[in-house]
Amino acid sequence: MESYGGPLARRLEVIGSCLEGEGVVSREVFLRLIDKTPREEYGDYGFPLMRFAGGRDLGEILSKVKGCVEALEISGVSLSIDRGFLNIRFNEYVIGREVISLYEKGWRVDVSKVGEADVKSIVVEHTSANPVHPLHIGHARNASLGDTLARMLKARGHRVVRRYYINDVGRQTAVVVYGFKILNATPRDVAAILKTKVDHAIGWVYALTHTAIDVVLARKNIVEEDLNLLVSTLARLRERGGRELADKIIEAVSSLEDPEVEVSKIMLRYEKGLEPEKSLVRSIAEAALEGFKETLEKLGVEFDYWDWESDIVWSGLLAGVLNELSKSGFTKIHKGAIALDTAAVVRSIVERDNVLRESIKLPRGFEVPPMVLSRSDGTTLYWTRDIAYSIYKFQQSKADKVINVVAVEQKLPQLQIRLALAAIGRVKEAANMIHYEYEMVNLPGRAMSGRRGEYVTLDELLEEAEARALLEVKTRNPNLDEETVRNIAKKVAASAIRFSLVQPGALKPLTFDTAKVLNFEENTGPYLQYTYARASNILEKHGPIKYELANPQTYSEPLRRNILITTLAYPMVSAKAADELRPEDLAAYLLKLADIFNKWYQKDSVIHEKDTEAREAKAVLVKLVKDTLSSGLTLLGVTPLERM
RNA sequence: GGGCCCGUAGCUCAGCCAGGAUAGAGCGCCGGCCUCCUAAGCCGGCGGUCGGGGGUUCAAAUCCCCCCGGGCCCGCCA
Numbered sequence: 001m002e003s004y005g006g007p008l009a010r011r012l013e014v015i016g017s018c019l020e021g022e023g024v025v026s027r028e029v030f031l032r033l034i035d036k037t038p039r040e041e042y043g044d045y046g047f048p049l050m051r052f053a054g055g056r057d058l059g060e061i062l063s064k065v066k067g068c069v070e071a072l073e074i075s076g077v078s079l080s081i082d083r084g085f086l087n088i089r090f091n092e093y094v095i096g097r098e099v100i101s102l103y104e105k106g107w108r109v110d111v112s113k114v115g116e117a118d119v120k121s122i123v124v125e126h127t128s129a130n131p132v133h134p135l136h137i138g139h140a141r142n143a144s145l146g147d148t149l150a151r152m153l154k155a156r157g158h159r160v161v162r163r164y165y166i167n168d169v170g171r172q173t174a175v176v177v178y179g180f181k182i183l184n185a186t187p188r189d190v191a192a193i194l195k196t197k198v199d200h201a202i203g204w205v206y207a208l209t210h211t212a213i214d215v216v217l218a219r220k221n222i223v224e225e226d227l228n229l230l231v232s233t234l235a236r237l238r239e240r241g242g243r244e245l246a247d248k249i250i251e252a253v254s255s256l257e258d259p260e261v262e263v264s265k266i267m268l269r270y271e272k273g274l275e276p277e278k279s280l281v282r283s284i285a286e287a288a289l290e291g292f293k294e295t296l297e298k299l300g301v302e303f304d305y306w307d308w309e310s311d312i313v314w315s316g317l318l319a320g321v322l323n324e325l326s327k328s329g330f331t332k333i334h335k336g337a338i339a340l341d342t343a344a345v346v347r348s349i350v351e352r353d354n355v356l357r358e359s360i361k362l363p364r365g366f367e368v369p370p371m372v373l374s375r376s377d378g379t380t381l382y383w384t385r386d387i388a389y390s391i392y393k394f395q396q397s398k399a400d401k402v403i404n405v406v407a408v409e410q411k412l413p414q415l416q417i418r419l420a421l422a423a424i425g426r427v428k429e430a431a432n433m434i435h436y437e438y439e440m441v442n443l444p445g446r447a448m449s450g451r452r453g454e455y456v457t458l459d460e461l462l463e464e465a466e467a468r469a470l471l472e473v474k475t476r477n478p479n480l481d482e483e484t485v486r487n488i489a490k491k492v493a494a495s496a497i498r499f500s501l502v503q504p505g506a507l508k509p510l511t512f513d514t515a516k517v518l519n520f521e522e523n524t525g526p527y528l529q530y531t532y533a534r535a536s537n538i539l540e541k542h543g544p545i546k547y548e549l550a551n552p553q554t555y556s557e558p559l560r561r562n563i564l565i566t567t568l569a570y571p572m573v574s575a576k577a578a579d580e581l582r583p584e585d586l587a588a589y590l591l592k593l594a595d596i597f598n599k600w601y602q603k604d605s606v607i608h609e610k611d612t613e614a615r616e617a618k619a620v621l622v623k624l625v626k627d628t629l630s631s632g633l634t635l636l637g638v639t640p641l642e643r644m
Numbered sequence: 645g646g647g648c649c650c651g652u653a654g655c656u657c658a659g660c661c662a663g664g665a666u667a668g669a670g671c672g673c674c675g676g677c678c679u680c681c682u683a684a685g686c687c688g689g690c691g692g693u694c695g696g697g698g699g700u701u702c703a704a705a706u707c708c709c710c711c712c713g714g715g716c717c718c719g720c721c722a
Contacts, residue, residue: 038668039666042665050664051662366648372720379720381722408649408716508657509649509714510656516671520684522671533682542681588669598686599687601681602685622681
């Protein structure tokens with residue numbers, strides 16, 4: 001049974017149990033639907049009782065529940081009925097007294113943990129950007145969401161493993177290897193010439209090679225792309241990097257009758273694990289990953305495992321899965337190739353399994369297209385490799401649940417992978433593989449494309465944000481030394497970016513306005529950090545809290561009361577956000593809390609309070625806010641700063 | 645053609661899944677507040693036919709149907 005803990009949640013749970021005992025509504029539904037009242041005068045929390053009363057007299061239910069609550073010796077809560085709602089008001093004196101004594105005993109503000117029986121082993125796979133171009137703002141959204149989900153679930157008490165899937169098999173790495181072969185240079189050589197990070201150099205070679213190939217193909221009308229556009233892209237890329245290097249690639253590619261032959265050859269040989277392609281691809285991918293790690297570290301994103309797609313192929317895992325699939329009875333010939341008959345899987349497995357059907361959420365009347373399992377030249381396809389990888393993730397981490405943070409445009413393959421798992425009898429895995437989808441990030445006025453080198457890199461963005469934050473921090477803290485200032489600026493910059501990517505719901509298409517994110521008056525990430533710094537500052541000036549002197553009577557003042565009640569909702573709010581995979585709910589809550597605190601800050605000084613009992617009680621509130629923000633911000637990847 | 649997502653204040657969004665209390669924030673705009681815990685802040689004001697239309701209900705931003713606008717997917721690409 002779900003339990004949220006903490007002084008507030010404990011009381012709400014009892015009320016829920018009493019309602020359940022009365023046969024009105026289950027405790028679970030009660031806890032799910034209970035919400036803060038829209039207006040203070042109604043009480044603290046409200047529950048739409050009318051919907052569940054089933055014609056019974058609300059007053060009668062109220063008195064029964066009141067009796068039940070009293071019998072269980074729960075104090076500090078009063079209930080009332082108003083316009084069909086069951087309203088709950090907490091007694092700030094009782095609650096405040098409880099908090100003070102909890103703090104005296106060393107209590108810590110934290111996300112409430114799941115019960116021991118509910119602890120799950122969860123894999124979060126995220127970011128997994130192709131190692132052929134630097135990370136851009138879209139990857140940053142993926143990484144921010146993925147890392148935050150991992151942090152929230154871990155804080156909730158689950159065992160969490162973070163995995164990065166390195167897509168080194170396939171055309172994209174073959175293209176970039178081809179480019180480096182022409183140059184007869186390593187990524188590090190090119191990076192030195194271009195004076196950039198190694199992953200940026202790789203991205204440049206990739207875009208250049210890819211576009212040069214497309215020019216050849218467009219000339220022969222094999223691909224339908226605007227030739228003029230391609231040529232101008234090529235020219236732009238040439239200007240951006242080393243012209244000599246660019247010309248070498250362009251000339252070599254143009255001289256070929258069909259550059260695809262070369263690319264295909266590299267791809268085929270790599271998949272077989274043949275040299276020199278094996279070392280070439282690996283060394284380039286590793287160089288790119290080195291660059292990624294540097295970038296991700298700035299954002300505070302870390303991984304437990306880096307999984308190579310090629311290992312899934314070379315280890316024979318994929319061959320085994322393909323074998324299982326072909327014996328499953330669910331394959332058929334589609335357009336001359338062996339394919340998984342996903343529609344048949346739906347009919348004979350999914351529709352007969354309620355759990356699976358619920359989990360997969362197949363649209364009604366939607367015929368899932370078949371899934372071709374391998375190319376006719378014998379090489380594998382990324383989605384079949386991903387089926388094998390999915391099994392690998394479950395097995396390696398003995399996972400109960402695998403969460404894939406993958407862009408919404410991959411919805412269909414993600415669905416097909418689950419159907420494939422079901423087809424080979426891995427129904428449990430199919431039901432527990434979650435596609436956490438997020439919408440793309442657009443730049444104002446243009447589309448992003450790795451193939452064309454059209455992107456704002458995360459490194460550039462971080463650099464710009466740091467520069468702006470540095471100016472700001474310096475003017476505010478003229479006496480701080482250079483290194484401290486620089487560190488604060490870095491944290492502010494990274495936090496601003498992360499928060500802006502995690503605050504809106506993941507399914508909202510995002511237009512990333514660099515200017516807005518970098519404007520710290522508008523961005524709410526730094527606002528939260530600032531609020532935390534204010535709270536820290538007060539406590540620092542106040543010194544150690546004398547809990548024995550703190551008088552909870554003083555919490556009757558409305559603003560103070562509001563802070564008390566709002567902060568105490570944290571264990572519950574953060575737990576819910578984790579369970580529902582909704583970081584945006586946590587973000588909204590923290591903003592609300594910061595608003596309340598800042599409002600209070602303005603008109604009710606703590607350290608200048610003359611009355612000792614009131615001063616200590618107020619300091620307890622500041623500590624509550626500080627601790628809550630500290631925990632919540634950390635989950636969102638926003639670094640709490642004592643000073644900014 | 646089929647499927648999914650988004651459409652709420654000038655802008656960015658919350659609320660929709662699990663229908664109820666005067667639809668909320670932030671930014672922007674206008675006007676105020678630093679001899680007093682950091683003004684990255686606070687106070688006040690302006691601003692909404694919740695894309696449109698129908699239906700269900702005592703009650704609809706929320707559920708159902710139709711339509712409109714934007715995005716994504718339907719590949720022997722990743």
